[in-house]
Amino acid sequence: MNHTRTITQFIVDEFLPDVGSDELAPDYDLLATGVIDSLGLLKVIAWIEDRFGIDGDEIDLVPENFRSVDGIRAVIERAGVPQTAGRP
Numbered sequence: 331m332n333h334t335r336t337i338t339q340f341i342v343d344e345f346l347p348d349v350g351s352d353e354l355a356p357d358y359d360l361l362a363t364g365v366i367d368s369l370g371l372l373k374v375i376a377w378i379e380d381r382f383g384i385d386g387d388e389i390d391l392v393p394e395n396f397r398s399v400d401g402i403r404a405v406i407e408r409a410g411v412p413q414t415a416g417r418p
Contacts, residue, residue: 338399361393
């Protein structure tokens with residue numbers, strides 16, 4: 331599973347249970363629309379650390395990095411995680 335699909339599935343499972351993963355556009359603004367709030371952001375960061383083995387100190391914790399699925403994917407890719415990496 332590629333990062334975009336993995337992230338999308340996580341966001342849908344955790345924050346949008348009534349939305350299908352195919353309905354969430356990768357550029358949908360998760361912060362401006364209130365899908366992810368400050369506590370949700372902590373949940374996303376903890377998930378990234380656990381799922382992809384990225385140390386939290388390696389993540390630039392600015393809101394723009396978590397504004398969309400594409401933004402979260404970019405954080406993971408900047409950390410050097412290959413598309414096929416991560417826990418199932």
